[in-house]
Amino acid sequence: MSTLLRLATAGSVDDGKSTLVGRLLHDCKAILADQIAHVQRVSATRGGGDFDFALLTDGLRAEREQGITIDVAYRYFATDKRSFILADCPGHVQYTRNTVTGASTADVVIILVDARHGVLEQTRRHLAVAGLLRVPHVVLAVNKIDLVGYDESVYRGISKEVSQLADQLGIADVQAIPVSALVGDNVVERSSATGWYDGPTLLEFLESASGRSDASGQPLRFPVQYVIRPQTDNEYRDYRGYTGTVASGTVSVGDQVIVLPAGRRTSVAGIDRAVISSTSTAVAERPSAVAGEAVTVRLADDLDVARGSVIVSADSSPGTRRELSATVCWLSDRPLSVGARLLIKHTTTTAQAIVTKIGGVLDLDTLGVIDATGLDLNDIGKVQLKIAAPLAADPYSSNNITGSFLLIDAHDGWTLAAGMIDDEEGELL
Amino acid sequence: MTATIEASEAPVTAAVSTPTSLDALESESIFVFREVAAEFERPVILFSGGKDSIVMLHLARKAFAPAPVPFTLLHVDTGHNFPEVLAYRDSVVETLGLRLEVAEVEDYLADGRLRERADGTRNQLQTIPLLDAINTHRFDAVFGGGRRDEERARAKERIFSLRDEFGQWDPRNQRPELWSLYNGRHRPGEHVRVFPLSNWTELDIWNYIEREEIALPSIYYAHERDVFERDGMLLAVGPYSQPRAGETVSQRLVRYRTVGDMSCTGAVASAATTAADVVVEVAASEITERGATRADDRASEAAMEDRKREGYF
Numbered sequence: 001m002s003t004l005l006r007l008a009t010a011g012s013v014d015d016g017k018s019t020l021v022g023r024l025l026h027d028c029k030a031i032l033a034d035q036i037a038h039v040q041r042v043s044a045t046r047g048g049g050d051f052d053f054a055l056l057t058d059g060l061r062a063e064r065e066q067g068i069t070i071d072v073a074y075r076y077f078a079t080d081k082r083s084f085i086l087a088d089c090p091g092h093v094q095y096t097r098n099t100v101t102g103a104s105t106a107d108v109v110i111i112l113v114d115a116r117h118g119v120l121e122q123t124r125r126h127l128a129v130a131g132l133l134r135v136p137h138v139v140l141a142v143n144k145i146d147l148v149g150y151d152e153s154v155y156r157g158i159s160k161e162v163s164q165l166a167d168q169l170g171i172a173d174v175q176a177i178p179v180s181a182l183v184g185d186n187v188v189e190r191s192s193a194t195g196w197y198d199g200p201t202l203l204e205f206l207e208s209a210s211g212r213s214d215a216s217g218q219p220l221r222f223p224v225q226y227v228i229r230p231q232t233d234n235e236y237r238d239y240r241g242y243t244g245t246v247a248s249g250t251v252s253v254g255d256q257v258i259v260l261p262a263g264r265r266t267s268v269a270g271i272d273r274a275v276i277s278s279t280s281t282a283v284a285e286r287p288s289a290v291a292g293e294a295v296t297v298r299l300a301d302d303l304d305v306a307r308g309s310v311i312v313s314a315d316s317s318p319g320t321r322r323e324l325s326a327t328v329c330w331l332s333d334r335p336l337s338v339g340a341r342l343l344i345k346h347t348t349t350t351a352q353a354i355v356t357k358i359g360g361v362l363d364l365d366t367l368g369v370i371d372a373t374g375l376d377l378n379d380i381g382k383v384q385l386k387i388a389a390p391l392a393a394d395p396y397s398s399n400n401i402t403g404s405f406l407l408i409d410a411h412d413g414w415t416l417a418a419g420m421i422d423d424e425e426g427e428l429l
Numbered sequence: 430m431t432a433t434i435e436a437s438e439a440p441v442t443a444a445v446s447t448p449t450s451l452d453a454l455e456s457e458s459i460f461v462f463r464e465v466a467a468e469f470e471r472p473v474i475l476f477s478g479g480k481d482s483i484v485m486l487h488l489a490r491k492a493f494a495p496a497p498v499p500f501t502l503l504h505v506d507t508g509h510n511f512p513e514v515l516a517y518r519d520s521v522v523e524t525l526g527l528r529l530e531v532a533e534v535e536d537y538l539a540d541g542r543l544r545e546r547a548d549g550t551r552n553q554l555q556t557i558p559l560l561d562a563i564n565t566h567r568f569d570a571v572f573g574g575g576r577r578d579e580e581r582a583r584a585k586e587r588i589f590s591l592r593d594e595f596g597q598w599d600p601r602n603q604r605p606e607l608w609s610l611y612n613g614r615h616r617p618g619e620h621v622r623v624f625p626l627s628n629w630t631e632l633d634i635w636n637y638i639e640r641e642e643i644a645l646p647s648i649y650y651a652h653e654r655d656v657f658e659r660d661g662m663l664l665a666v667g668p669y670s671q672p673r674a675g676e677t678v679s680q681r682l683v684r685y686r687t688v689g690d691m692s693c694t695g696a697v698a699s700a701a702t703t704a705a706d707v708v709v710e711v712a713a714s715e716i717t718e719r720g721a722t723r724a725d726d727r728a729s730e731a732a733m734e735d736r737k738r739e740g741y742f
Binding site: 003004035071072073074075076083085097098100101104105225226228229230232236239243244245272274275276277278279281282283292293294296307331343345348400401404405406408412413414415418 | 450457609628717
């Protein structure tokens with residue numbers, strides 16, 4: 001089991017996300033004395049009196065002034081069982097792009113619902129984002145359960161509604177937990193007031209959740225980041241290595257591989273890791289490397305390999321394509337229309353792209369796709385792209401690295417959209 | 430199958446960081462260094478001789494081995510340095526054959542472009558020399574050793590963080606940062622701050638220093654020093670900081686958790702003489718490293734945010 005788990009929180013404004021995060025950190029003893037003193041001082045100054053857990057995470061001046069979370073705050077905590085990286089994401093619809101940011105790397109997304117208000121449009125949007133990004137686990141935290149008198153039927157009703165939505169969105173695993181972040185029920189400590197609930201507490205769930213499905217068993221994908229040619233006056237004079245992080249699969253010395261986009265076949269001559277001391281810089285050979293490891297690969301033949309090349313296993317090459325159909329989260333307040341010229345960033349390749357079709361937009365009420373001529377901020381839509389360079393791409397459902405991309409404004413560099421390449425059937429979500 | 434302890438009954442300790450999570454953090458950082466080397470023309474590493482910048486340099490060397498690090502180093506020198514740290518800096522630069530640029534706060538004070546602050550501390554005076562050095566050398570990517578666990582405003586920082594032509598950070602309008610697709614595009618005059626240690630904690634840093642046997646300046650380990658107490662911190666008696674009336678000097682066994690301007694960086698009482706000893710201490714610590722040792726961060730609720738907006742590290 002991986003010992004590092006990445007989680008993200010999502011929910012509407014005032015669902016108590018920051019309070020939940022503060023409670024989780026506090027009850028895991030991840031808040032140190034000076035941070036507690038700081039919150040007590042500020043809580044008192046604000047006239048609130050009580051300890052305001054949200055002040056532990058809402059770090060920006062504007063966030064404290066408005067009492068909302070604007071941008072993702074990253075928090076780090078650990079228990080005896082594992083370490084956690086937590087992305088505390090904003091709830092306000094205006095900042096959905098920041099929720100997408102936090103969820104893109106998450107193993108678990110915690111979606112909060114206020115027990116008094118039930119499922120809102122933002123809940124649906126966040127569920128759609130979690131489903132689209134294929135986050136492995138979703139926790140539905142039915143918060144403020146104390147404010148509905150610990151009523152089991154409220155919990156059951158919300159869980160049932162969310163399960164139905166999850167089914168429609170293709171989310172396999174949803175764990176609903178009745179919690180009160182303010183009081184601490186079922187966050188770290190099991191609540192005596194919810195005797196009707198026999199599932200895990202939030203922390204129990206997080207400690208036992210599996211990470212993203214192990215990518216080391218999948219076909220090899222190794223996007224080349226940077227070519228190392230030391231040209232130094234020593235044993236490495238003729239060294240030529242291709243650096244990168246294994247996106248999926250395992251690479252071993254002797255493996256038959258294809259270098260895309262050229263499509264040339266060769267074999268792996270060596271895999272190197274750095275061996276450095278305070279005075280020397282060298283490399284040592286290793287027999288293989290697996291998904292997630294940053295290494296340097298040497299090839300048997302002298303081919304044209306550069307940044308943007310992808311080394312793939314010879315028996316399961318994705319080939320290359322210049323046209324993509326994809327689902328995108330539109331993250332910019334500049335609308336998208338057909339014919340737009342953009343940049344696409346896919347693994348280590350950046351190329352020009354033209355939007356040839358907008359295939360529709362997700363309707364959050366019905367979770368169906370409806371016709372659209374453009375995409376606006378926070379829309380989840382379907383597009384087709386024509387690309388100026390061949391890309392070694394996989395469907396996102398089989399590879400979240402070679403299946404994902406950004407759309408970028410060529411003029412000012414702004415990130416406009418997060419894209420996920422569709423399966424061959426081309427279904428949205 | 431043997432019985433397992435229910436999580437809710439298990440004792441919850443401050444932190445563990447295992448080889449597996451360190452390996453993941455190392456690979457993530459190396460990936461970032463390689464992206465920058467490939468996509469920028471003139472990257473620079475901010476190198477103060479502090480532990481975070483030392484770990485950063487170690488990771489950069491790993492990213493490009495057996496070739497040399499393809500980046501320049503930049504030190505913004507407050508003039509209030511620990512001599513042990515400057516000696517360390519110079520020895521690393523010489524041994525590894527690196528290129529070092531130094532921006533001197535003293536130069537700005539000498540010709541009046543900057544004035545000493547009332548409290549005499551200089552951490553906040555580093556912003557303008559830093560931005561000038563970035564402009565003069567046309568650095569387009571600037572690696573900083575900032576970690577998100579350090580401070581509330583830093584917790585909001587992207588790994589690739591755009592700065593406008595005035596060096597300003599706009600925390601309300603940051604680019605979305607998705608998967609590991611880092612977007613470093615910028616217009617002329619803008620630059621990108623890059624934080625390869627974003628996801629490391631203080632404990633991870635020390636575990637890594639121990640595992641990799643990374644040498645540090647001696648002040649990070651326990652040593653005898655004449656100190657006096659101010660605002661709950663132990664300050665060294667030295668050329669830049671003298672006790673005021675009522676503050677008594679005593680010789681104590683101390684070490685530093687951070688290094689910065691000597692006049693406002695506090696030491697902590699410690700007997701830790703190795704990285705392994707420090708790991709034990711940090712895991713048991715009840716105060717954050719900045720809370721324990723940085724007077725300048727205590728100035729206000731949003732002191733770091735305000736400095737970062739203006740272009741600080």
